[in-house]
Amino acid sequence: MTESSEGGPEIHFYNTLGRRRERLRPRVPGRVGVYTCGPTVYAASHIGNLRTFVFEDLLRRALELRGLEVTQVMNLTDVDDKTIRDAKETGKSLAEVTDPWVDAFFRDLDRLHVQRAHEYPRATDHVPEMIALVERLIERGHAYEREGSVFFRIASDEDYGKLSGIDLEGVQQGERVASDEYGKDDARDFVLWKAAKEGEPSWESPWGEGRPGWHIECSAMSMRYLGESFDIHCGGVDNIFPHHDNEIAQSESATGETFVATWLHAEHLIVDGQKMSKSLGNLYTLDDLLERGVDLRAVRYLFLSVHYRQKLNFTFEALDGAVAALRRLDEMRFRLDHAREGEGGPRLAKAAAVLRRDFRAALADDLNTSAALAAVHGFVRKVNVAIEKVELGRGDKEAVTSALADADSVLGVLDPAAWDAGGDTAGDGLDDDAVEELVRQRQAARESREFAEADRLRDELVEAGIVLEDTPQGPRWKRR
Protein backbone atom coordinates (compact mmCIF):
# COMPACT_ATOMS: atom_id res chain seq x y z
CA MET A 1 0.00 0.00 0.00
CA THR A 2 1.27 3.48 -0.79
CA GLU A 3 0.07 6.72 0.64
CA SER A 4 -2.16 7.31 -2.30
CA SER A 5 -3.42 3.77 -2.76
CA GLU A 6 -6.90 4.76 -1.72
CA GLY A 7 -6.98 7.17 -4.59
CA GLY A 8 -6.68 10.36 -2.58
CA PRO A 9 -4.32 13.20 -3.37
CA GLU A 10 -0.62 12.77 -2.78
CA ILE A 11 0.50 13.98 0.61
CA HIS A 12 2.96 16.85 0.66
CA PHE A 13 4.76 18.47 3.54
CA TYR A 14 7.02 21.46 3.87
CA ASN A 15 10.30 19.95 4.98
CA THR A 16 12.39 22.22 7.16
CA LEU A 17 15.37 20.26 5.91
CA GLY A 18 15.79 21.86 2.51
CA ARG A 19 12.95 24.35 3.08
CA ARG A 20 10.90 22.78 0.37
CA ARG A 21 7.51 21.28 -0.12
CA GLU A 22 7.97 17.57 -0.77
CA ARG A 23 5.89 14.54 -1.40
CA LEU A 24 5.76 12.14 1.51
CA ARG A 25 7.40 8.84 0.66
CA PRO A 26 7.26 6.52 3.63
CA ARG A 27 10.29 4.27 3.98
CA VAL A 28 8.01 1.32 4.38
CA PRO A 29 4.97 1.72 2.16
CA GLY A 30 1.86 2.19 4.23
CA ARG A 31 3.69 2.90 7.46
CA VAL A 32 5.02 6.09 8.95
CA GLY A 33 7.26 6.51 11.96
CA VAL A 34 6.84 9.85 13.71
CA TYR A 35 8.93 11.21 16.56
CA THR A 36 7.57 14.25 18.33
CA CYS A 37 9.62 16.15 20.85
CA GLY A 38 7.77 16.04 24.13
CA PRO A 39 7.73 18.07 27.31
CA THR A 40 10.26 18.51 30.04
CA VAL A 41 8.17 17.51 33.01
CA TYR A 42 8.90 20.20 35.55
CA ALA A 43 5.85 22.47 35.14
CA ALA A 44 2.41 22.67 33.61
CA SER A 45 2.29 22.94 29.84
CA HIS A 46 1.29 26.35 28.56
CA ILE A 47 -0.91 26.86 25.54
CA GLY A 48 2.13 27.36 23.34
CA ASN A 49 3.40 23.90 24.15
CA LEU A 50 -0.08 22.57 23.64
CA ARG A 51 -0.43 24.17 20.25
CA THR A 52 2.51 22.09 19.11
CA PHE A 53 1.07 18.94 20.62
CA VAL A 54 -2.27 19.56 18.93
CA PHE A 55 -0.42 20.05 15.64
CA GLU A 56 1.30 16.71 16.11
CA ASP A 57 -2.03 15.10 16.93
CA LEU A 58 -3.42 16.60 13.74
CA LEU A 59 -0.51 15.20 11.74
CA ARG A 60 -0.98 11.74 13.13
CA ARG A 61 -4.74 11.75 12.58
CA ALA A 62 -4.39 13.14 9.06
CA LEU A 63 -1.98 10.37 8.13
CA GLU A 64 -4.31 7.79 9.60
CA LEU A 65 -7.25 9.21 7.69
CA ARG A 66 -5.33 8.26 4.57
CA GLY A 67 -4.93 4.72 5.72
CA LEU A 68 -1.34 4.99 6.85
CA GLU A 69 -0.26 3.05 9.87
CA VAL A 70 1.43 5.55 12.15
CA THR A 71 3.79 4.84 15.00
CA GLN A 72 4.12 7.97 17.07
CA VAL A 73 6.74 8.30 19.78
CA MET A 74 6.99 11.23 22.18
CA ASN A 75 9.71 11.56 24.76
CA LEU A 76 9.27 12.74 28.32
CA THR A 77 12.36 14.59 29.47
CA ASP A 78 12.53 13.83 33.15
CA VAL A 79 16.14 14.67 33.82
CA ASP A 80 17.55 18.09 33.04
CA ASP A 81 18.72 21.18 34.87
CA LYS A 82 15.23 22.18 35.95
CA THR A 83 14.02 18.84 37.21
CA ILE A 84 17.28 18.42 39.07
CA ARG A 85 17.01 21.88 40.52
CA ASP A 86 13.48 21.19 41.75
CA ALA A 87 14.50 17.87 43.22
CA LYS A 88 17.33 19.55 45.10
CA GLU A 89 15.17 22.35 46.40
CA THR A 90 12.43 20.07 47.65
CA GLY A 91 14.62 17.23 48.81
CA LYS A 92 12.60 14.83 46.69
CA SER A 93 13.74 12.23 44.22
CA LEU A 94 13.67 13.00 40.55
CA ALA A 95 10.67 10.73 40.06
CA GLU A 96 8.79 12.34 42.91
CA VAL A 97 9.29 15.69 41.27
CA THR A 98 8.43 14.64 37.72
CA ASP A 99 5.62 12.12 38.18
CA PRO A 100 2.97 14.71 39.03
CA TRP A 101 3.93 16.73 35.97
CA VAL A 102 3.70 13.68 33.78
CA ASP A 103 0.18 13.17 35.08
CA ALA A 104 -0.63 16.83 34.48
CA PHE A 105 0.71 16.55 30.96
CA PHE A 106 -1.53 13.63 30.11
CA ARG A 107 -4.49 15.36 31.70
CA ASP A 108 -3.90 18.37 29.46
CA LEU A 109 -3.70 16.16 26.38
CA ASP A 110 -6.99 14.57 27.35
CA ARG A 111 -8.61 17.92 27.89
CA LEU A 112 -7.73 18.93 24.34
CA HIS A 113 -8.67 15.52 22.95
CA VAL A 114 -5.14 14.80 21.82
CA GLN A 115 -4.77 11.13 21.10
CA ARG A 116 -2.08 9.26 22.92
CA ALA A 117 1.15 8.49 21.14
CA HIS A 118 2.15 4.85 20.97
CA GLU A 119 5.17 5.30 23.21
CA TYR A 120 6.15 7.87 25.80
CA PRO A 121 9.71 6.89 26.63
CA ARG A 122 11.25 8.59 29.63
CA ALA A 123 14.84 9.69 29.49
CA THR A 124 15.64 8.06 32.81
CA ASP A 125 14.50 4.69 31.47
CA HIS A 126 16.84 4.83 28.49
CA VAL A 127 20.20 5.81 29.86
CA PRO A 128 21.89 2.60 28.64
CA GLU A 129 20.84 3.34 25.06
CA MET A 130 22.22 6.84 25.37
CA ILE A 131 25.51 5.58 26.77
CA ALA A 132 25.78 3.12 23.90
CA LEU A 133 25.22 5.87 21.38
CA VAL A 134 27.86 8.07 22.97
CA GLU A 135 30.31 5.17 22.89
CA ARG A 136 29.64 4.72 19.22
CA LEU A 137 30.38 8.39 18.61
CA ILE A 138 33.65 8.17 20.50
CA GLU A 139 34.65 5.06 18.54
CA ARG A 140 34.02 6.82 15.29
CA GLY A 141 35.97 9.86 16.32
CA HIS A 142 33.03 12.24 16.65
CA ALA A 143 33.17 12.67 20.41
CA TYR A 144 35.73 12.97 23.16
CA GLU A 145 35.83 12.73 26.92
CA ARG A 146 37.10 15.50 29.20
CA GLU A 147 37.01 15.23 32.98
CA GLY A 148 34.14 12.76 33.01
CA SER A 149 32.03 14.60 30.43
CA VAL A 150 31.73 13.74 26.77
CA PHE A 151 31.38 16.27 23.96
CA PHE A 152 30.42 16.07 20.35
CA ARG A 153 33.13 17.43 18.10
CA ILE A 154 31.34 19.68 15.64
CA ALA A 155 34.42 20.01 13.46
CA SER A 156 34.13 16.28 12.73
CA ASP A 157 30.78 16.74 11.02
CA GLU A 158 31.01 18.61 7.77
CA ASP A 159 27.22 18.65 7.42
CA TYR A 160 26.71 20.23 10.80
CA GLY A 161 23.90 22.77 10.80
CA LYS A 162 22.24 21.62 7.60
CA LEU A 163 18.80 21.84 9.15
CA SER A 164 18.93 25.38 10.50
CA GLY A 165 21.43 26.62 7.97
CA ILE A 166 23.42 28.17 10.77
CA ASP A 167 27.01 29.05 10.11
CA LEU A 168 28.91 28.36 13.27
CA GLU A 169 31.96 30.13 11.95
CA GLY A 170 30.05 33.26 12.79
CA VAL A 171 29.43 32.27 16.37
CA GLN A 172 31.88 33.90 18.67
CA GLN A 173 34.04 31.33 20.27
CA GLY A 174 34.91 31.19 23.89
CA GLU A 175 32.41 33.70 25.13
CA ARG A 176 29.58 31.55 26.26
CA VAL A 177 31.22 28.49 27.66
CA ALA A 178 28.89 27.74 30.51
CA SER A 179 30.38 26.87 33.83
CA ASP A 180 29.28 23.24 33.66
CA GLU A 181 30.77 22.68 30.26
CA TYR A 182 34.22 21.93 31.62
CA GLY A 183 37.01 21.69 29.14
CA LYS A 184 35.60 21.61 25.66
CA ASP A 185 38.11 21.60 22.85
CA ASP A 186 35.96 23.98 20.87
CA ALA A 187 33.34 26.32 22.25
CA ARG A 188 30.91 25.15 19.60
CA ASP A 189 31.01 21.53 20.74
CA PHE A 190 28.01 20.41 22.71
CA VAL A 191 27.74 18.03 25.59
CA LEU A 192 26.60 14.44 25.18
CA TRP A 193 27.25 13.28 28.69
CA LYS A 194 27.65 15.42 31.77
CA ALA A 195 29.91 14.41 34.64
CA ALA A 196 27.99 14.20 37.89
CA LYS A 197 27.98 17.09 40.28
CA GLU A 198 27.82 16.74 44.01
CA GLY A 199 24.36 15.69 45.17
CA GLU A 200 22.81 15.33 41.72
CA PRO A 201 21.17 12.24 40.26
CA SER A 202 23.63 10.24 38.21
CA TRP A 203 24.19 6.98 36.38
CA GLU A 204 27.18 4.73 35.97
CA SER A 205 29.01 5.12 32.69
CA PRO A 206 32.37 4.30 31.11
CA TRP A 207 33.33 7.89 31.97
CA GLY A 208 32.28 7.70 35.58
CA GLU A 209 29.08 8.89 37.23
CA GLY A 210 27.06 11.31 35.17
CA ARG A 211 23.90 12.03 33.30
CA PRO A 212 22.91 12.34 29.66
CA GLY A 213 22.73 15.62 27.78
CA TRP A 214 19.44 16.68 26.35
CA HIS A 215 20.12 16.17 22.67
CA ILE A 216 21.39 12.61 22.97
CA GLU A 217 18.15 11.65 24.66
CA CYS A 218 16.03 12.24 21.59
CA SER A 219 18.49 10.55 19.25
CA ALA A 220 18.73 7.45 21.40
CA MET A 221 15.06 7.09 22.10
CA SER A 222 13.82 7.82 18.60
CA MET A 223 16.22 5.28 17.14
CA ARG A 224 15.29 2.78 19.82
CA TYR A 225 11.61 2.88 18.87
CA LEU A 226 11.60 3.91 15.23
CA GLY A 227 14.90 2.64 13.88
CA GLU A 228 18.09 4.44 12.94
CA SER A 229 16.37 6.07 10.01
CA PHE A 230 12.73 7.07 10.06
CA ASP A 231 10.13 9.23 8.37
CA ILE A 232 9.06 12.29 10.31
CA HIS A 233 10.37 14.27 13.24
CA CYS A 234 8.41 17.19 14.70
CA GLY A 235 8.86 19.94 17.21
CA GLY A 236 8.49 23.63 17.78
CA VAL A 237 10.49 26.03 15.61
CA ASP A 238 12.72 26.90 18.53
CA ASN A 239 14.05 23.36 18.41
CA ILE A 240 15.48 23.68 14.92
CA PHE A 241 18.67 25.07 16.32
CA PRO A 242 20.42 23.71 18.20
CA HIS A 243 18.39 20.73 19.33
CA HIS A 244 17.49 19.21 16.01
CA ASP A 245 20.75 20.14 14.33
CA ASN A 246 22.48 18.36 17.19
CA GLU A 247 20.24 15.34 16.92
CA ILE A 248 21.06 15.05 13.25
CA ALA A 249 24.78 15.46 13.89
CA GLN A 250 24.84 12.80 16.61
CA SER A 251 22.61 10.32 14.86
CA GLU A 252 24.10 10.53 11.41
CA SER A 253 27.66 10.59 12.70
CA ALA A 254 26.93 7.44 14.69
CA THR A 255 25.08 5.49 12.03
CA GLY A 256 26.25 6.91 8.72
CA GLU A 257 22.59 6.86 7.67
CA THR A 258 20.08 9.62 7.07
CA PHE A 259 18.45 10.13 10.44
CA VAL A 260 15.08 11.58 9.42
CA ALA A 261 13.54 12.20 6.01
CA THR A 262 11.07 14.91 6.89
CA TRP A 263 11.31 17.58 9.57
CA LEU A 264 8.15 19.46 10.49
CA HIS A 265 8.16 22.43 12.82
CA ALA A 266 5.22 24.20 14.38
CA GLU A 267 5.41 27.97 14.62
CA HIS A 268 4.95 29.59 17.96
CA LEU A 269 1.81 30.78 19.54
CA ILE A 270 1.88 34.39 20.64
CA VAL A 271 -0.61 36.17 22.88
CA ASP A 272 -2.03 39.55 21.93
CA GLY A 273 0.75 39.87 19.41
CA GLN A 274 3.52 39.26 21.87
CA LYS A 275 5.64 36.37 22.96
CA MET A 276 4.23 34.64 25.98
CA SER A 277 6.17 35.23 29.12
CA LYS A 278 5.52 35.12 32.79
CA SER A 279 6.64 38.70 33.23
CA LEU A 280 4.06 39.96 30.75
CA GLY A 281 1.40 37.94 32.55
CA ASN A 282 0.20 36.46 29.30
CA LEU A 283 1.37 32.93 29.81
CA TYR A 284 -1.65 30.67 30.06
CA THR A 285 -2.07 27.10 31.11
CA LEU A 286 -5.25 25.14 30.56
CA ASP A 287 -6.11 25.65 34.20
CA ASP A 288 -5.81 29.40 33.72
CA LEU A 289 -8.20 29.25 30.80
CA LEU A 290 -10.66 27.04 32.64
CA GLU A 291 -10.71 29.52 35.49
CA ARG A 292 -11.75 32.14 33.01
CA GLY A 293 -14.56 29.89 31.84
CA VAL A 294 -12.99 29.18 28.47
CA ASP A 295 -14.37 26.26 26.49
CA LEU A 296 -11.37 24.05 25.71
CA ARG A 297 -13.12 22.75 22.64
CA ALA A 298 -12.92 26.28 21.23
CA VAL A 299 -9.22 26.32 22.06
CA ARG A 300 -8.68 23.22 19.98
CA TYR A 301 -10.75 24.73 17.18
CA LEU A 302 -8.74 27.94 17.32
CA PHE A 303 -5.50 25.98 17.15
CA LEU A 304 -6.72 24.09 14.12
CA SER A 305 -7.98 27.18 12.35
CA VAL A 306 -4.48 28.55 11.84
CA HIS A 307 -1.93 26.80 9.67
CA TYR A 308 0.77 25.16 11.77
CA ARG A 309 3.62 27.07 10.14
CA GLN A 310 1.94 30.37 10.87
CA LYS A 311 2.29 32.19 14.13
CA LEU A 312 -0.94 31.84 16.03
CA ASN A 313 -2.03 35.01 17.74
CA PHE A 314 -4.06 33.90 20.73
CA THR A 315 -6.61 36.48 21.84
CA PHE A 316 -9.85 36.14 23.68
CA GLU A 317 -11.58 37.82 20.76
CA ALA A 318 -10.30 35.13 18.42
CA LEU A 319 -11.48 32.57 20.93
CA ASP A 320 -14.97 34.09 20.83
CA GLY A 321 -14.92 33.64 17.07
CA ALA A 322 -14.09 29.99 17.54
CA VAL A 323 -16.95 29.59 20.00
CA ALA A 324 -19.37 31.15 17.52
CA ALA A 325 -18.13 28.98 14.67
CA LEU A 326 -18.65 25.86 16.76
CA ARG A 327 -22.10 27.03 17.74
CA ARG A 328 -23.04 27.18 14.09
CA LEU A 329 -21.79 23.65 13.56
CA ASP A 330 -23.68 22.41 16.60
CA GLU A 331 -26.80 24.18 15.47
CA MET A 332 -26.72 22.30 12.20
CA ARG A 333 -26.55 19.02 14.06
CA PHE A 334 -29.45 20.06 16.21
CA ARG A 335 -31.53 21.01 13.20
CA LEU A 336 -30.60 17.80 11.47
CA ASP A 337 -31.73 15.75 14.46
CA HIS A 338 -35.13 17.38 14.29
CA ALA A 339 -35.44 17.32 10.53
CA ARG A 340 -37.52 14.76 8.75
CA GLU A 341 -36.31 12.72 5.83
CA GLY A 342 -38.55 12.68 2.80
CA GLU A 343 -39.37 9.77 0.56
CA GLY A 344 -36.87 10.41 -2.21
CA GLY A 345 -33.40 9.06 -2.40
CA PRO A 346 -30.46 10.79 -0.75
CA ARG A 347 -29.85 14.29 -2.03
CA LEU A 348 -26.81 15.18 -0.03
CA ALA A 349 -24.64 12.34 -1.25
CA LYS A 350 -22.83 14.61 -3.64
CA ALA A 351 -22.21 17.28 -1.02
CA ALA A 352 -20.84 14.64 1.31
CA ALA A 353 -18.52 13.37 -1.41
CA VAL A 354 -17.30 16.89 -2.10
CA LEU A 355 -16.55 17.36 1.56
CA ARG A 356 -14.54 14.16 1.73
CA ARG A 357 -12.61 15.08 -1.37
CA ASP A 358 -11.87 18.70 -0.46
CA PHE A 359 -11.08 17.81 3.12
CA ARG A 360 -8.48 15.25 2.07
CA ALA A 361 -7.01 17.56 -0.53
CA ALA A 362 -6.62 20.34 2.04
CA LEU A 363 -4.86 18.12 4.56
CA ALA A 364 -2.69 16.51 1.91
CA ASP A 365 -1.43 19.99 1.10
CA ASP A 366 0.86 20.41 4.09
CA LEU A 367 -2.00 20.11 6.56
CA ASN A 368 -3.96 23.12 5.40
CA THR A 369 -6.53 23.07 8.17
CA SER A 370 -7.93 26.48 7.26
CA ALA A 371 -8.95 25.09 3.90
CA ALA A 372 -10.18 21.88 5.53
CA LEU A 373 -12.42 23.86 7.85
CA ALA A 374 -13.68 25.91 4.90
CA ALA A 375 -14.74 22.63 3.29
CA VAL A 376 -16.64 21.71 6.45
CA HIS A 377 -18.39 25.07 6.55
CA GLY A 378 -19.32 24.81 2.90
CA PHE A 379 -20.87 21.46 3.63
CA VAL A 380 -22.76 22.81 6.62
CA ARG A 381 -24.32 25.49 4.46
CA LYS A 382 -25.50 22.93 1.94
CA VAL A 383 -27.01 20.82 4.67
CA ASN A 384 -28.75 23.82 6.20
CA VAL A 385 -30.20 24.73 2.83
CA ALA A 386 -31.48 21.20 2.35
CA ILE A 387 -33.09 21.25 5.78
CA GLU A 388 -34.54 24.68 5.05
CA LYS A 389 -36.12 23.49 1.86
CA VAL A 390 -37.27 20.23 3.44
CA GLU A 391 -35.28 18.36 0.87
CA LEU A 392 -33.71 15.63 2.94
CA GLY A 393 -33.95 12.29 1.23
CA ARG A 394 -33.94 8.86 2.74
CA GLY A 395 -30.55 8.15 4.22
CA ASP A 396 -29.40 11.76 4.16
CA LYS A 397 -29.16 12.11 7.90
CA GLU A 398 -26.87 9.15 8.03
CA ALA A 399 -24.83 10.45 5.09
CA VAL A 400 -24.35 13.83 6.75
CA THR A 401 -23.48 12.35 10.10
CA SER A 402 -20.96 9.99 8.65
CA ALA A 403 -19.32 12.66 6.47
CA LEU A 404 -18.89 14.85 9.52
CA ALA A 405 -17.58 11.95 11.55
CA ASP A 406 -15.04 11.31 8.81
CA ALA A 407 -13.76 14.89 9.06
CA ASP A 408 -13.93 14.80 12.81
CA SER A 409 -11.67 11.77 12.95
CA VAL A 410 -8.97 14.32 12.17
CA LEU A 411 -10.34 17.54 13.66
CA GLY A 412 -11.69 16.11 16.88
CA VAL A 413 -13.88 19.15 17.56
CA LEU A 414 -17.08 18.68 15.61
CA ASP A 415 -18.96 16.40 17.94
CA PRO A 416 -20.29 18.33 20.93
CA ALA A 417 -21.30 15.13 22.67
CA ALA A 418 -17.67 14.04 22.80
CA TRP A 419 -16.84 17.18 24.75
CA ASP A 420 -19.80 17.25 27.08
CA ALA A 421 -18.56 14.42 29.24
CA GLY A 422 -17.01 16.89 31.66
CA GLY A 423 -20.55 18.16 32.17
CA ASP A 424 -20.06 21.35 34.12
CA THR A 425 -23.07 22.94 32.44
CA ALA A 426 -25.59 20.44 33.81
CA GLY A 427 -26.69 20.25 37.39
CA ASP A 428 -27.93 23.75 37.94
CA GLY A 429 -31.48 24.47 36.93
CA LEU A 430 -34.36 22.50 35.52
CA ASP A 431 -34.61 18.85 34.66
CA ASP A 432 -36.05 17.77 31.34
CA ASP A 433 -39.58 17.24 32.66
CA ALA A 434 -39.69 20.69 34.17
CA VAL A 435 -38.50 22.22 30.93
CA GLU A 436 -41.08 20.28 28.94
CA GLU A 437 -43.81 21.52 31.26
CA LEU A 438 -42.77 25.16 30.91
CA VAL A 439 -42.49 24.81 27.15
CA ARG A 440 -46.01 23.37 27.10
CA GLN A 441 -47.37 26.20 29.21
CA ARG A 442 -45.73 28.78 27.00
CA GLN A 443 -47.07 27.17 23.88
CA ALA A 444 -50.56 27.21 25.37
CA ALA A 445 -50.16 30.89 26.19
CA ARG A 446 -49.02 31.61 22.65
CA GLU A 447 -51.95 29.78 21.19
CA SER A 448 -54.35 31.88 23.25
CA ARG A 449 -52.32 34.93 22.18
CA GLU A 450 -51.22 35.77 25.68
CA PHE A 451 -47.83 36.84 24.43
CA ALA A 452 -46.78 38.65 27.56
CA GLU A 453 -47.19 35.46 29.53
CA ALA A 454 -45.53 33.43 26.78
CA ASP A 455 -42.52 35.75 26.77
CA ARG A 456 -42.31 35.66 30.54
CA LEU A 457 -42.12 31.86 30.42
CA ARG A 458 -39.54 31.99 27.69
CA ASP A 459 -37.43 34.40 29.74
CA GLU A 460 -37.68 32.01 32.64
CA LEU A 461 -36.37 29.22 30.45
CA VAL A 462 -33.57 31.38 29.11
CA GLU A 463 -32.62 32.15 32.69
CA ALA A 464 -32.22 28.43 33.21
CA GLY A 465 -30.00 28.15 30.16
CA ILE A 466 -32.66 26.82 27.83
CA VAL A 467 -32.87 28.02 24.27
CA LEU A 468 -36.27 27.92 22.62
CA GLU A 469 -36.83 27.80 18.91
CA ASP A 470 -40.24 27.90 17.31
CA THR A 471 -40.48 25.98 14.09
CA PRO A 472 -43.32 25.09 11.75
CA GLN A 473 -43.34 21.73 13.50
CA GLY A 474 -43.75 23.37 16.88
CA PRO A 475 -41.37 24.58 19.55
CA ARG A 476 -38.18 22.77 20.36
CA TRP A 477 -35.58 23.46 22.97
CA LYS A 478 -32.06 22.68 24.00
CA ARG A 479 -29.62 23.54 26.68
CA ARG A 480 -27.12 26.20 25.88
Next chain:
RNA sequence: GGCGACGUGGCCAAGUGGUAAGGCGAAGGUCUGCAAAACCUUUAUUCCCGGGUUCGAAUCCCGGCGUCGCCUCCA
Protein backbone atom coordinates in the same frame (compact mmCIF):
# COMPACT_ATOMS: atom_id res chain seq x y z
C1' G B 1 25.24 42.50 14.92
C1' G B 2 24.03 37.59 12.20
C1' C B 3 19.95 34.47 10.48
C1' G B 4 14.76 33.71 9.56
C1' A B 5 9.44 34.31 9.31
C1' C B 6 5.53 37.45 8.67
C1' G B 7 2.54 42.09 7.25
C1' U B 8 -4.60 40.10 3.19
C1' G B 9 -11.71 43.61 4.94
C1' G B 10 -13.69 45.73 11.99
C1' C B 11 -11.39 40.71 14.05
C1' C B 12 -9.36 35.61 12.93
C1' A B 13 -7.52 33.47 8.47
C1' A B 14 -6.63 30.59 3.35
C1' G B 15 -4.55 31.76 -1.22
C1' U B 16 2.58 32.09 -3.49
C1' G B 17 1.96 34.21 -11.40
C1' G B 18 -4.08 34.35 -14.00
C1' U B 19 -7.51 38.12 -11.95
C1' A B 20 -9.19 37.97 -3.50
C1' A B 21 -11.68 30.69 0.19
C1' G B 22 -13.86 30.22 4.89
C1' G B 23 -15.29 31.72 9.99
C1' C B 24 -16.57 35.73 13.43
C1' G B 25 -18.70 40.57 13.48
C1' A B 26 -21.83 44.33 11.08
C1' A B 27 -26.08 46.07 7.76
C1' G B 28 -30.63 44.91 5.00
C1' G B 29 -34.25 41.17 3.70
C1' U B 30 -37.28 36.30 4.19
C1' C B 31 -39.52 33.49 8.21
C1' U B 32 -41.78 34.69 13.37
C1' G B 33 -46.97 37.57 17.54
C1' C B 34 -41.93 39.15 18.96
C1' A B 35 -37.65 36.39 19.12
C1' A B 36 -34.14 32.43 18.26
C1' A B 37 -32.08 29.54 14.46
C1' A B 38 -31.67 29.07 9.31
C1' C B 39 -31.55 31.04 4.45
C1' C B 40 -30.70 35.25 0.81
C1' U B 41 -28.08 39.90 -0.16
C1' U B 42 -24.33 43.47 1.16
C1' U B 43 -19.52 44.26 3.72
C1' A B 44 -11.14 44.19 0.41
C1' U B 45 -11.49 47.09 -7.72
C1' U B 46 -7.85 45.24 -3.50
C1' C B 47 -3.74 42.30 -0.45
C1' C B 48 2.08 47.57 4.63
C1' C B 49 4.57 51.53 1.33
C1' G B 50 7.60 52.77 -3.19
C1' G B 51 9.84 51.03 -7.53
C1' G B 52 10.75 46.90 -11.14
C1' U B 53 9.97 42.11 -14.13
C1' U B 54 5.57 40.21 -16.88
C1' C B 55 0.32 40.09 -21.57
C1' G B 56 -0.93 39.57 -16.40
C1' A B 57 1.49 39.92 -9.32
C1' A B 58 -1.40 39.64 -3.01
C1' U B 59 1.74 36.00 -5.23
C1' C B 60 8.53 36.97 -8.48
C1' C B 61 12.78 40.87 -7.85
C1' C B 62 14.86 45.43 -5.45
C1' G B 63 14.41 49.25 -1.67
C1' G B 64 11.87 50.99 2.60
C1' C B 65 8.68 50.72 7.04
C1' G B 66 6.57 47.63 10.79
C1' U B 67 5.82 43.11 13.75
C1' C B 68 7.46 38.48 15.66
C1' G B 69 11.21 34.96 16.49
C1' C B 70 16.08 32.24 16.68
C1' C B 71 21.48 32.96 17.68
C1' U B 72 23.96 26.46 22.50
C1' C B 73 19.67 22.90 26.25
C1' C B 74 12.60 27.65 25.54
C1' A B 75 6.98 23.99 21.86
